[in-house]
Amino acid sequence: MKKNFFLWVAIALLACCTREEITPRHYPRVMSRGTYDVDANGVLVKGEITYTPGTIDDHGFVWISVGFPKIEDCDKLSLGPRDNAGAFEARIDRNLGDGQTYSIRPYATYGDMVVYGETMKFDSQGCRVRPAITGFSPTEGAIGDTITVEGTALSRSVPSTTVMLGSDVMQIIETSETQIRFKILYTQQSGELDLTVVSNGYSMTPGKFTLL
Amino acid sequence: MIRFFCIVHELRTRSRFCIYLSVLTCLAVLLLPKQGHCQIDFRSGYVVGLNGDTVKGFVAYRNNKLDSREAAFKKDAKSPVTRYTPAEISGFGIFGISTYRAVDLPPEVPPTGRAFAKVLTQGYYTLYRYHKIYLLDAHDSLVALLPPKNEPVGGPDSKVVKRVRRYIGVLNYVFLDCQQNANEAPYTDAALTAVVDRYNACKENRPFIEQKGRGLNVDFVVFGGYSAAKMTYDYLRRVTFEGNSATGGVGIELSYLRGFDKLRWSVEAVFIRKTYQGFYDHDYADETVRQDIYANITSIRIPFGLRYNLKAPEATPYFRGGLSWEPRISSSVRTVEERELNTGEVLTEEIEGGFDYKNPKGFWFAAGYNKRVAAGRDFFVEVRYTMTQGYLGSALIDDSRNRSIDFLVGIRF
16 A cells, blocks of 8 residues: 555656646737748748637738838738637748848737737748749839839848849839839939849849830 | 535635635544544553453553543443542553553652552563652662752751752662662653663663663655645735645654654655746736746745644544745746737747745644554645745745645555
């Protein structure tokens, strides 16, 4: 009996674990769980929703190389809605430049609230899906005109995107994964100029633009 | 009973005085008198009749203050109590604890007559104690070894006193044939028993083996259970933490069976590993800050103090109490902070550390029930309440307090 008693006491002590509980609140709790397997194809990112008061509208990861990542204007990987707490992860294989340091964090949207996990940083080695330009229009224009560039895997982040005509940088109005709209600023150049787009450090020259 | 505890549990969840309620409930359950129990503490023992016949049964446990002219006896637990005078029996005893013999008190020990005296040692000579006076049975007479006293020296107005220890002179005279003396023997059970033992060994031609700590009993204790704790810490404002976990430990208990065996001294080591969880929130101008604070503490609590048995150790309720010291083995605090901005965004941040720690000191008391399940093996249940400093904050400031209630089961062996 004595042996059994010692055994049960030992088991109870070793098995005892006090689980962290979360004080209920009106929004989900999102925790960052680290970045893993950084290579030339991308990065594996992990997060966890440890509490939710209801169905989450969307969750995923946002990242940027300059400043704090937010869902409005940064590169984002959406994993969609979910109705329970739990861990999640994703392999990000686009919108990552080689040799750049990124800030990344998980997010969850719940009603009109956006909850971000803690910001994590990692040094990117590039990504598998590189950005590409499929075309732009119009192909000629004057100062003040707005030009639209079409492509794939483009950055949603304005600070991560640069558009140049010849040697002058143009003003970006908005960007998305498939489109960049920019405005031609004053320049002393004219005639046929190289249009250069830099997205997340990847430089592309889709063609010539005629500045009238 | 289950229904009763369900009600208590329900009350606990609703009442802010849940800990006090639990303690009171358990005390009531433990101490409610059972039917048929009387107030006398009967122990397994025997009486010896005048004809030398021994009758086994239960004898009232006694201490020095009890009447030495009477012995209460029951043949079994449900028998009526029989009260014997020293004239009716030649003695009685409690197994493993003490033996009493009926003796004719010498004239120096008032009130004279026949009384029960406790046998301290027996052999060629037998040493008794009657209340606070020792008696030596020297075959043909019972000699009173009177206690030392101060006697004035140099006339009635003198303030000079002399310590007179006549019992040493008596013993030295008795021990002459063995060339022994009792010059260094203080007037105590242990010392006088030792000198008489030595003399008996001489007379019986056997080697004398000094028995140190005779009557001292050491019990080992192993226990486990559940511990519910509440800690407060005066952070930016007072934050309350809760931490519940399994717990367990080991200990030793010391008692002097030949003296007063209801009182025991104990020291234990209790392993505690808890996550204390607290919540802090505050509204600022353009944001609300909420913090879940998780304090992970591993420590060894060392409660030491006394235990008092209400009845015989075979089956008795008991109380315990004393001081507690709790050195930490490891401690860390992790804070998950959320800042809810007025834009609808919530920014989460994990913060490690940022707190000072201390090794709590405090008090504890307990109530329990001990039941002998086999020879030298007891089972017990116990409710223990501990009040100490908290683990967080400065050791110099009373800014943190910890209260825990432990429900324990264990064995003594």
